[in-house]
Amino acid sequence: MGTVNPQEQYKQLQNKAEDYAQARQEKPRILIGTATCGRAAGAMQVKENFLHELDKRNIEADVIEVGCIGHCYAEPLAIIEKPGFPAVCYGYLDEGLVNRLVEDFLAGDDPSYEFALAALERNDVFPTFEDFPRGIHEEKLILENCGLINFQHIENYIGSEGYSALALALSREPAKVLEEVKKANLRGRGGAGFPAGIKWEACAGAKEDEKFVICNADEGDPGAFMDRSILESDPHRVLEGMILCGFAIGAKKGYLYIRAEYPLAVKHVQEAIEQARENNILGDGILGTDFDFDLEVFQGSGAFICGEATALVNSMEGKMGLPESRPPRLVQAGLRGKPTVLNNVKTFAYVPRIVKEGADWFKSIGTPESPGTAVFSLVGKINGTGLVEVPMGTTLRQLIEEVGDGLPEGREFKAVQIGGPSGGCLPESALDVPIDFDSLHDAGAIMGSGGLVVMDQDDCMVAVARYFLEFTQHESCGKCTFCRLGTKHLLDILTNITKGEGDRETLQLLDELSEDIKQGSLCNLGRTAPNPVLTTLRYFRDEYEAHIEEGRCPALVCRDLILYYIKPKKCSKLCNVCVGSCPTEAIYTRDDGLKAIEQEKCVKCDNCRKACPPEYDAVIKLSPPVLPEEKGARSK
Numbered sequence: 001m002g003t004v005n006p007q008e009q010y011k012q013l014q015n016k017a018e019d020y021a022q023a024r025q026e027k028p029r030i031l032i033g034t035a036t037c038g039r040a041a042g043a044m045q046v047k048e049n050f051l052h053e054l055d056k057r058n059i060e061a062d063v064i065e066v067g068c069i070g071h072c073y074a075e076p077l078a079i080i081e082k083p084g085f086p087a088v089c090y091g092y093l094d095e096g097l098v099n100r101l102v103e104d105f106l107a108g109d110d111p112s113y114e115f116a117l118a119a120l121e122r123n124d125v126f127p128t129f130e131d132f133p134r135g136i137h138e139e140k141l142i143l144e145n146c147g148l149i150n151f152q153h154i155e156n157y158i159g160s161e162g163y164s165a166l167a168l169a170l171s172r173e174p175a176k177v178l179e180e181v182k183k184a185n186l187r188g189r190g191g192a193g194f195p196a197g198i199k200w201e202a203c204a205g206a207k208e209d210e211k212f213v214i215c216n217a218d219e220g221d222p223g224a225f226m227d228r229s230i231l232e233s234d235p236h237r238v239l240e241g242m243i244l245c246g247f248a249i250g251a252k253k254g255y256l257y258i259r260a261e262y263p264l265a266v267k268h269v270q271e272a273i274e275q276a277r278e279n280n281i282l283g284d285g286i287l288g289t290d291f292d293f294d295l296e297v298f299q300g301s302g303a304f305i306c307g308e309a310t311a312l313v314n315s316m317e318g319k320m321g322l323p324e325s326r327p328p329r330l331v332q333a334g335l336r337g338k339p340t341v342l343n344n345v346k347t348f349a350y351v352p353r354i355v356k357e358g359a360d361w362f363k364s365i366g367t368p369e370s371p372g373t374a375v376f377s378l379v380g381k382i383n384g385t386g387l388v389e390v391p392m393g394t395t396l397r398q399l400i401e402e403v404g405d406g407l408p409e410g411r412e413f414k415a416v417q418i419g420g421p422s423g424g425c426l427p428e429s430a431l432d433v434p435i436d437f438d439s440l441h442d443a444g445a446i447m448g449s450g451g452l453v454v455m456d457q458d459d460c461m462v463a464v465a466r467y468f469l470e471f472t473q474h475e476s477c478g479k480c481t482f483c484r485l486g487t488k489h490l491l492d493i494l495t496n497i498t499k500g501e502g503d504r505e506t507l508q509l510l511d512e513l514s515e516d517i518k519q520g521s522l523c524n525l526g527r528t529a530p531n532p533v534l535t536t537l538r539y540f541r542d543e544y545e546a547h548i549e550e551g552r553c554p555a556l557v558c559r560d561l562i563l564y565y566i567k568p569k570k571c572s573k574l575c576n577v578c579v580g581s582c583p584t585e586a587i588y589t590r591d592d593g594l595k596a597i598e599q600e601k602c603v604k605c606d607n608c609r610k611a612c613p614p615e616y617d618a619v620i621k622l623s624p625p626v627l628p629e630e631k632g633a634r635s636k
Contacts, residue, residue, distance in 0.1 A: 004288030010167035013158050013279060020155040028061040028106055031079040033147055035068035035232045036264055037225070037386075041075035046093045050078075053102040061106060067233020069147030072386035074117055079148070080105060091117040134384060134403045139365060141373050142349040143389045146233035151268055154275040157236040163281055165352035166240055169247055170289050177248040178204055181351060183359035185371055190216055190307075190344030191419070191448045192524065193370070193437035196351075199341055203331040204249040206339035213245045213254035214335065214342040216312060220259065220304040221420030222471060223379040224451035227345035229387050230375075231258065231265035234349075235272035239295060241348030243282070244355055245341055246293040253294060255335075257312055260299040270297055304475035308523045309342050311477065322477050323523035344449065346375055366392030370436035374447070378404045380454035381411055390435070397431035400454060411456040415540070419448030421468040422528030424535035425461060444535040446528060460557035461540040462547055465532045466494040472529040483526030486517040490533060497544060499560040500551035507544055510537060550625040559604040562623045566595045566608075570618035578619060581611035 030050055034043045050063050069077050074091030080101065081087045088111050090101060097115060104110040140146075149156040157163070169177045182197025203211060215238060219227040231238060242254045258266050273295050276282040284292045298316055306312045306321040313335050315321040334340025350372060354362050363371045370392040376399065378385050384405035390398075396416060400406065407413055415425045424445030426433070433443050440447055455464065473487040490513055496502055514530030521527045537544065546552050553561040566578070566587075573593035586601035587608060595618075597608070609619040 006167045006170035006287035006289050009280070009287040010164060013163070017155040017159040020153070021159050024062060026083065028059075028080065028082040030061055030063045031066045031081070031148070031150075032063065033067065033069045033075065033077040034065040035147075035229055036262075037068060037072045037229075038075050038077065039264075042094075043076040045095075046076040046078065046098060049095050049098040050102065053099055054106070057102065057107050059102065059106050064150045065152065066148065067146050067151055068229040068387055070143065070387040071117065071384070073384055077117070077147075080111075082106065082111075085109075085111055088113070089117045090115055134388060134405070137394065137398060137403045138389055139373055139391050140389045141353055141365070142230065142237065142346060143234075143375065143387065145237065146229065146387070149234070151233060151235060152271065154236060154272070154279060154281075157234070161356075162236050162352075163240055165356040166243055166247075166281070167287060169244055169355050170287055170291060174204070174248050174250065177244055177355055180355055180359045181248065184354045184362040185359075185369075186347065186350055186354060186362070187370060187372075187437060188343055189346035189350075189375070189449070191446060193447060196343055196347055199331055199343070200245060200249055202329075203251075203339045203341045206332060208339050210253075210336075210338045211249055211251040212335045212338055212340040213242050213249070213251050214312070214316075214340060215242055215254070215256045215345055215348055216307065216309070216342055217256055217258040217262070217265070217345050218300050218307040218312060219262075219345075219449060220302070220307055220475075221449055221451045222468075223377060223417075223453045224420060224449055225377045226375045226387060226450045228262050228265050229377075230345055230349055231256075231262070232268050235265075235269045236276070237349045237352060238269075238345055239272055239276055239282070241351035242295060243286070243293055244351050245343070245348065247291055249339075249341055251341070252292050253296075255296050255298045255316065257298050257300055257306075257316065259302050261302050266297055266299060273297070303477075304471075305477040305523075305525055308525060311523070312342065313340065320477075322479050323525075325522060346450070367434070367436050369438055374435050374450065376450045376452045378452055378454070380417075380452075381407050381456040381459075382454040383408060392436045393434045395432050395434050396426065399435065399452070400431065404454070407454065407456055413454070414457050414459055415455045415461060415464070417453040417455065417464070417468070417532070418451070419446035419528075419531070420451045421471045422446065422525065422531050423448045423451070424531045425455075425464060425539065426535065427539040430539070444531065444538055446531065458555055458557070460498075460553055460555035461536045461543050462494065462497055462553075463555075463557050465536040466491065466498060468532040469494060469529065472525060476525065476529075480520065480522045480526055482517050482520030483522070483529065486513060486520070487526070487529050489513060490517070490530065494533070497547050498553075498558040500547055500558075502548045504545075504548070506548060507537065507541070552623045552625045554623070556621050556623050558623075562604060562621055563599065564597050564602055564604065564606075564608060565620050565622065566597060567618050567620060568594050570616050571595050572616055572618070575613065575616065577611045577613065578608040581607040583607065 032047050076093040077091045079089045104112050186196045187193040217227050282294050300306050303321050306315045308323050310324040311321045330340045366372045373389050375389045382404045388403050417425050430443050433439050437447050469491050473491050476483045478484040514534050517530050518527050546554050571594045579587045584601045586598045590596050612619045
């Protein structure tokens with residue numbers, strides 16, 4: 001391509017990156033995780049505390065904003081790099097700990113290893129960032145830079161060999177890039193798992209002069225933040241993957257469709273695009289070749305349905321974000337009727353390393369049918385909440401117990417929801433299922449985009465199914481009768497069950513209606529919406545039966561099936577804490593001075609139980625079984 005060697009052009013960029021790095025080698029560096037999770041925990045205040053303490057002591061050090069380090073449970077986080085010492089990660093930062101670290105470590109030579117995050121996790125002194133227990137199981141391919149480089153300067157990405165895959169590809173033919181991606185069997189990480197190489201090949205073969213590349217960053221699953229974190233922490237990796245795709249298929253224009261609720265991701269991507277243009281990595285004649293390609297951010301309005309490919313394209317064209325029937329597929333007629341490749345953030349993020357390292361390297365990780373890694377956001381009743389990347393084939397048990405450090409002490413694992421609101425709820429007996437597209441499908445769940453929610457004994461699986469179905473029903477575009485009305489009927493049935501209503505025929509109706517919705521819906525939102533219902537029916541049928549036949553919620557969650565009582569023998573006449581905590585004045589004082597609850601006024605808010613002093617423990621929550629004729633009269 002062209003008359004200029006792109007690798008020579010890239011070498012010049014590397015030289016600039018090396019000069020940039022050398023100019024900063026002599027001073028200590030403080031890397032503060034300021035992605036959305038860090039900011040929510042107070043990272044920007046921690047940054048100000050560091051700057052104030054350094055200025056007060058006249059210490060020269062670079063305080064640098066980085067992205068998500070991954071250990072979100074310990075935010076705010078910072079990594080301190082001081083010449084002569086290993087990099088040390090500190091968590092749970094506050095003003096007092098910042099003062100201590102500046103005084104002892106930066107002003108002196110005591111790293112205070114007892115406050116190192118790895119030391120706190122293992123109750124031992126393991127100061128370096130690589131010593132975290134979850135690091136044994138993780139294999140970071142696309143998160144390798146997250147939290148470790150300054151995303152605000154392209155020199156940091158280039159200094160970590162960023163854009164070297166692009167320089168290598170531009171010295172070859174486009175077919176070579178396509179061949180490596182196809183041979184690698186890179187399956188789309190947006191949830192469907194369709195091979196990216198086959199999609200790219202179909203678009204490359206389309207007989208059109210104009211083609212487009214779109215990155216789907218419309219991440220809307222409850223509990224999911226993988227795509228957001230990557231864009232906030234290492235945006236250039238995604239840009240490089242999209243440029244390589246454009247080169248492979250013959251496109252000159254690409255778009256990143258990012259939901260507007262991700263303002264930090266939008267900001268960082270827009271800044272990265274400008275930096276790439278300034279360094280001849282985007283625009284006309286990339287790296288001195290005759291390949292032209294540019295990128296633009298399109299902000300979505302937050303509709304979950306716009307994560308579906310055809311609805312996303314309609315949204316970009318100014319139409320209603322509604323799915324379309326296929327064929328034609330986007331690779332034949334996508335944006336503006338032109339051939340279009342649409343992939344997820346993570347899918348594009350893998351491409352640079354596949355091009356640079358080769359397909360065989362990528363296939364050596366993971367499983368034969370699902371090579372590579374899986375990126376998950378771990379949330380819910382788990383100690384190690386955060387962002388992780390593990391090889392495909394890792395079991396759910398390893399992910400939860402070893403990578404995520406298990407459940408808090410005293411909590412009992414009950415289920416894991418994997419695959420987002422359209423995923424499935426799997427029990428303890430399914431924890432040895434390997435994480436890959438096919439195994440999860442056989443278990444009744446889906447890989448989805450990577451959200452993983454852990455639940456314990458205090459979670460009611462009927463209520464959980466209702467929660468996720470309420471989300472998908474609300475987000476249904478309404479185009480399909482099966483999805484529009486079917487999910488509404490499912491939601492109504494589940495709502496009635498949480499009230500103790502229904503019979504065994506109700507469970508059969510849930511099964512049949514769920515299957516009808518799966519078969520009759522146009523897009524994957526409707527086809528997968530019943531998954532939480534089907535998997536909870538499959539694995540937790542006893543809970544449904546308890547609600548219907550006994551009028552009882554075993555987890556003590558469903559408000560219509562629980563009662564609050566005050567135990568007379570434990571209640572203190574002198575204590576009025578529960579009275580003050582009740583928003584409906586349902587708690588009154590009996591003639592003997594003890595407290596009692598007027599059930600008709602009680603709204604089951606749980607305030608009284610939480611407020612009751614531990615030494616009394618007088619308020620109890622019950623869900624006693626009731627006779628069929630008593631149903632509906634529980635609150636009376």
